[in-house]
Amino acid sequence: MLELREIVKKYGDRTIIDHLNLEVKDGEILTIVGESGGGKTTLLRCISGLEKINSGQILIDGQNFDPYQASDDSVIGVVFQDYNLFPHMTVLENIALAPIMVLKKNKAIAHQEAQELLERLSLGDKGQLYPYQLSGGQKQRVAIARALAMKPKILCYDEPTSALDPNLTKAVEEIILDLKKSGMTQIIITHDWDFAERVSDETLTVKPLKFAD
Structure with a gap:
């Protein structure tokens, strides 16, 4: 609580x-x-x-x-209003970055877990796209996935x-x-x-x- x-x-x-x-x-x-x-x-x-x-x-x-x-x-995780996605990284890289850098997760495991989150949020085919290629609703779901990746x-x-x-x-x-x-x-x-x-x-x-x- x-x-x-x-x-x-x-x-x-x-x-x-x-x-x-x-x-x-x-x-x-x-x-x-x-x-x-x-x-x-x-x-x-x-x-x-x-x-x-x-x-x-x-x-x-x-x-x-x-x-x-x-x-x-x-x-405590945060989903920001403007998403704050890194434009030079793919969707998968955006989600996996913090687990790799902060939690020191193995890159392959972090990417696998990121893909599982994308599947859960109906974005399974968007992992290799860049933020500019996504709609506003898709960016919102990616931002949620990125926050969830930190569990x-x-x-x-x-x-x-x-x-x-x-x-x-x-x-x-x-x-x-x-x-x-x-x-x-x-x-x-x-x-x-x-x-x-x-x-x-x-x-x-x-x-x-x-x-x-």
Whole structure:
């Protein structure tokens, strides 16, 4: 279980997250929705270790966990809104890179596991293509495969359905629900309230903090 206790995040004198508490049980899906400027992406960045919190505690299974300092990149994975795929690498190489470099996996094994992920996400014939040869929906699935390749305990998504048409949104929804069946804990940042309602076990609604003039 992921627990956040009294989390505070500031940029200079501006407080973005103010003493937030929440829990995400193992295997559940939390969606974080709300207006722009409410701190949704900042919260995801804090959970995934891309930003350092100012105060508070992050716990996993009751143990203190500092994602900003964590050396184990396989605990929390992130699927970025803009995918962040390396344009000079094939799809297969994009997925296998982190397991090879970080987990020190044998290249052949990493490529085999990457191919298995592609098959699982209906991209089995795309391994030798480059990102520019893929559609937006295919890039999204490759980004999910790349995150899964690290075998994370928790998978976070930043706006996974943005700029996708209804059919592709449905495909991403099915992937997320399929991962839930396998026990994956997931946290999703989204502006899409209907999508959030269909996939989430719990929803956190955030609003921009008000500041005195």
